[in-house]
Amino acid sequence: MAKNKQRRPHLTQRGVFKSDKYPWCKAGFLPLKFTDPLAQDLIEEYAYRRASIDQEFKEDVITALENRGYELEGEFEGNILTRLINRITGIVHWRPSQSVA
Numbered sequence: 001m002a003k004n005k006q007r008r009p010h011l012t013q014r015g016v017f018k019s020d021k022y023p024w025c026k027a028g029f030l031p032l033k034f035t036d037p038l039a040q041d042l043i044e045e046y047a048y049r050r051a052s053i054d055q056e057f058k059e060d061v062i063t064a065l066e067n068r069g070y071e072l073e074g075e076f077e078g079n080i081l082t083r084l085i086n087r088i089t090g091i092v093h094w095r096p097s098q099s100v101a
Contacts (some may be wrong), residue, residue, distance in 0.1 A: 039069045 012018050018027040023032040032039040047061035062072065 024059070034064055034068050034070075041073065042071070044072060098099055 008015075008016055010020060012027050016027045017030065019029075019031050022031040023045045031045055034040065034043065043061060044065055047058040047065075051058040065072065
């Protein structure tokens with residue numbers, strides 16, 4: 001190991017995240033549980049970000065959160081700037097063009 005590099009306990013040798021608390025969670029995945037109060041707002045945020053791609057996914061995630069007793073922040077509450085940017089991005093849905101070589 002190089003002098004300057006600290007050992008990162010949550011990274012594999014290839015630098016991929018691996019949870020030490022949840023061994024069932026594969027490397028490269030972040031375990032967010034619907035029952036974890038610290039993760040619920042992040043799960044809600046992700047559901048709204050993904051809505052432009054998969055509306056049914058968003059609705060099911062939101063319902064699952066509500067079933068756990070989570071009080072939703074709502075689509076336009078919470079981090080308003082983030083939600084506005086995501087809305088605009090969802091409308092434009094820009095993707096870089098692939099070069100024809």
